[in-house]
Amino acid sequence: MAYGRDEAPTRRRILLGMSAAGALLAAGCSAEAEGEKKDGKGGASASPDTGRAPSGVLAANFNEDPRGTTLDRLKGVQAGWVRGFVPMPEVEDGAAGRQRAVAMLLTAHRAGYGTVLSLKFPSAHRPLPAPGSAAMDAELRRLDQVLDATLGSVDILGIGNEPFLETRAEDQRRGRLNAFYEAVARHIAERRRTRFPDGCRTRLYMGALNRLEDPATHDAAHDRWMSFVRATREIEGVDIHPHVAAIGDTEAYLRYVLPRMRPEQRFLATEFSLVRLWRKHLRDPVPAAFARRRGIAAGTPVWQALRDAAARPLPAADWKELLLGSGWFGAHRSFLTNQMRRFRATGRLTVAAYGIAQGPAMVRDIGPDTVPWLLNSVYSNLTAQPADDGTPAPNPAWYDAFRSLQRAEDRLPVRTGTVPV
Template identity: 60%
Template sequence: MPELDTVRAARQPAISSLLSLAASGHGTVLSLKFPYQTQPLPRPGTSAMDAALNRVDKVLDAVLGTVDILVIGNEPFLETRDQDRATLLNPFYEAVAAHVITERERRRGGGRRTRLYMGALNHLEHPDWRTPAVDAWLAHVKATPEIEGVDIHPHVAAIEHASAYTEYVLPRIRAEQRFLATEFSLVQWWKQHWSDPVPAIYADQYGVARGTPVWQEVRDAAATPVTEQRWRDLLTHTTWFASRTRYLTNQVTRFRATGRLAVATYGTLQQPAMVRDLGPAKTPWLLNSLYTNLVVQPSADGRMAHNPAYFDAFRALQDGS
């Protein structure tokens, strides 16, 4: 959101991309990210709150009635200072939600086709993240008729941990409300094994020293992209990765089985931040992405290589299979 102080909303990269995709007939979801990790959230009724709502209005001018779903918040409990989560967080986001609801009604017309969700909740597999502030967040969602549900981001170490999200959230909102999963992955599982050695069969085949940690091999690939076959061999011979190749299918199946999934989306491209300062402490987000555009050489015709575990599953899920 702070980018909108210097960039027109319609030209802000995320908004511009979604508007273009919407014009092409794609479904679109836009989340409003309020980064307050280093400063207090504004209090309703203050000039700082007015400034935040002015940014919101700029977004609404650009997307209302075009974007299918607007998520009020991105990861509020991560993007807020620890000391503000129990005090300032809910009043701020409730004020933003009330403002968006009022503006959507005032503008009427096609703006009503943009559905509203609150988002997104993290780490609910850990009991200490199921706080009174989270309960208050869900109580607000439940009590506000114009809000259609809540977003969740289950980045977990095991598929069973994601069930903690739906089991906690769904009983606390209205029966007709639904949930989004605009981010989800097994990144915590990857992180547990990030320093494991590359498979011996891979090391011998490609002349890599046995015992080389996976993160180091990935770092080298990010510096000098490898062939698609070499990347595929690395992952398919790595037991902790290869044993999870049905994760995407299984996770979406579980989401759908609740009967209350609205939309699930999954990460597409590897981003530069994923390979910046890559080392043993780096969270391996790049292992999630459907395309391996930063670690694998493109084909002769420019085609980007695919994640060998999830790309085909992702395509199949588009058909409901």
């Protein structure tokens, strides 16, 4: 999910990504650091498979903006995995490894983290390219730059971010969405096979599906999506993004995708939250104790308190009072723990990812109809004051839960081995 409107790529944003992620080694050096050797055709043969397939992982998610996701903050929550997505229009010729999300994930990979990269093709206001067209050829050339920078380094590649939210309804009805992503998936599988004929670290998933709690989404386009996943041996599973208004709604996602995959296929949940529930309560009054504490009028709506906190971060104790004192939020403080238990109980979860830090787009123009992504983040780094040592304030509902859900087998350094291509 993107927090703000799609923006045209600019060199300033790419340079900002370079600053956020630090200086990068060349992609070839990264591959060699993994023990891979170049063959005579310019490809690479993988090192022996000494890792374990990821299973039941909880990762830190930064979406498209890694600025608040430093390695120190990842260490603070004991995370061993990190996920982000690359908006493909931001990829410039020769600079794929320096695009900010890609750069951050490559930096994390070299530091021993497990990594998940999703490819976002924003097409809500333009037709998707048709396979075989000049526009499709241009899209694939851009894609190859990202693949050359990341294959063999990232552990999981998500083919698509939220295709059904990022594509015109007309393209979904006419099958253009499916044709485009199927062509992209085949191209990626072939690129991986050519470069890593003896096996590759990078696993391929199709993703991600949204709003499956609504029966209207169970249409021909979604059925074709899942049929392609099931029929394509190179694809290990599907991604889901259950941003829901009720805890039980996530079950609809599992009921839809699990029976439609091969028994050995698995799922990702690289985004999930109760943000649609939070949104329903933005016009509710703030807790009375919070109003007294802050000396504001009783009945002040929650959205106004969030807007004020974004402008002038609250003391951590006040922020805690605002969140946990609101029954609609505090009553669900076990959501992260309970949802991860449910995902893991299926025996088919590969990686789930939860928002790690608040980003600038989350705190911009807050109003009564805002989607309050800022309430999901494990760190409340933009709405609450840091500790005296500079450590960002935790979200009182999610910080301890996220740490406690980390398992010894997912800690650094992550080694996932290789998969046959």
